[in-house]
Amino acid sequence: MVGRHYRMSDHYEVGREKIREFARAVRGRHRAHWHEDAAWELGYDGLVAPPTFSSIIWPLLQRRMFDSVLTGYDISQVLQTEQRIRAHRPLVVGDQLRCDSYVESFRQVSDMDFMVIRNVLTNQYKELLQTAHTTVVARTDAEVATDLVTAVDGVIMSGEALSHRRDATRRSAGPPFDGGMIECFDEVLPDGGVDEAPVRVPRGLAFGELRIGTELPARVVPLSRGDLVNYAGVSGDSNPIHFSEHVAVAAGLPGVVSHGLLTMGLGASYLTDWLGDPAAISEYGVRFAGFAPVSAIRQCEIEFRGRVKALDPHRRAATIALTASSEGRKLFGRATAQVLLR
Template identity: 35%
Template sequence: MTSSGTERTQAIETMIGKVYTTQDYYEVGREKIREFAHALHDDNPVHWDEAKSAEAGHDRLLAPLTIVVLDGTKAQAQLFEMIPGNPLKSGVLQVEQRFIFHKPVTAGDRLKSDVSLDSYKSAAGADLFTGKTVIRDLDKGVMQESWTTLAGPGETGDGLTDEFERMVDDVMFSPTASHVLPLVPAEAAEIPDDEPRAFGAIPFDSLSEGQEIPSRTQRFTRGDLVNYVGVAGDPNPIHHSDELAAAAKLDTVVAQGMLTLGTAAGYLSDFVGDPAAFRELSARFSSAVYVPPTEAAVVEYTAKIKTLYPETKRGLITFGATVNGKRVFGKCTALVQFS
């Protein structure tokens, strides 16, 4: 960790490791699972058909891997608002995302989000924040861990202007804040021992190292971006406002990072057979997916089996995505428990 010695840096450093939690729980609805799967273009029947989900070993409808963003992202935003200078108002960009999956999320689960600032670096006028989120079910315990890394201009860098912030205020959804419950201090949750289950995953013996997974081409339109804004509750106007995108020095509006990554997870789970077989998923965001006003951005997803571990029947998948030959993700991996 790099410390500049400023009061702001010292104040941020004192926050590292302090855990806060949501006061109320988020109940995962069956229809919300289907809405979220639809937003991610994910047709895996375990998200749509309760009988198919039961066949894979789940007692209720299974949620897509990244559905925890619905509540976890809001809790994380509240955490970053507590940081001196509120980096969310400085023009931060998401640069990395990592998940560890302990138990699958299904309809009816009652989730709470524990958030903390995991690390902070400040160098050459730039800030790098990593927030950690632990998702807990009231009855099942820890379900997921995730780490989100954001990069911003820092205290001495070129942040967003007052004029830009006023533009944002005039474009963003204007909800009442009276019902928003503040985060409360909490103790760090105990992370469970690994108890892998393959659920409905394909057989380990059917795979070989170097095996390529059939590619998938996915179109993203402005309608897809706006739909994801509504389903996931992502308020960032650079995903729907040309004026704000231009003011942020972007070519045009951009697809949400978690939309493209969530769709990648669905692409991989179609091959694996059951999303609940995933143990880890991580990606580094290399470049934005620009979506023009009247035509779709076309993303091509590719993947292959990099390494197989016979002693555990696990496999490491590497995957990527490109738009017109330009890489969208970098250093992307998924660890899967095969049957």
């Protein structure tokens, strides 16, 4: 499958209330996520989505790929280890997103399959919006413990158990089942640099305000089981390790843990709030190193910190190194963001 090209067979339309729901889930405080007048002041026609809003789209695309062309894996055993996003322009209300996906590399280590998937977002005008690279690791189904499979099948959303997905691919009645995914053979997608047209003029911090080594103010974010359930509903991430103690323990975890992409989204909000500009992040990448356990009876806390790692006077941009930790656990193995400055 390496090098093959797949596309979601329908587009995803970015909605006003969905942006607000996602901003609430990742603690995005900028007024342009919530109020049209604030977005208009920045030059946009509608609400601006938080930088990681596309984390709704990428898992949706990947699930459809696992439903239609990677059917040998148990979705509950697919773990995302790294996510990198390059933003060519922010997502706004009314964008009709077309999602394309390529398997860029594959390697097998023992009973683990490692895949790097390149995902591309364009809109109804064929404008390039985001390019993302997702690294996932999947256990081969033959090696998955029976008790874990049983635990997952008992709590996962109806229709998403491995046996149900396999049955769906063998449907004989009606039109062929494509899982919402089609393979493409003849269309080349755009592949350009970060768009810095006037609409992207940064409105936040000035370049002259920063120095290499400048420390960002720390932020502590509380997370409860309610926050995890809310994010699961908003993002569509139905992995039961984020709500079922039984499944989490069977998977070898200490208990229910936070979503990696939720932590990544909280980190993006931490940055944009500091910058004062919801569209200032041009590149953002996180290698996930650990999970934050979330008790059923009390909140956990995630602490975010940042430091200016490099400055680019030509682009008036900065590279920020981020850290996230919870109860002494390091959540990010490596996390950096490139941000545009006035």
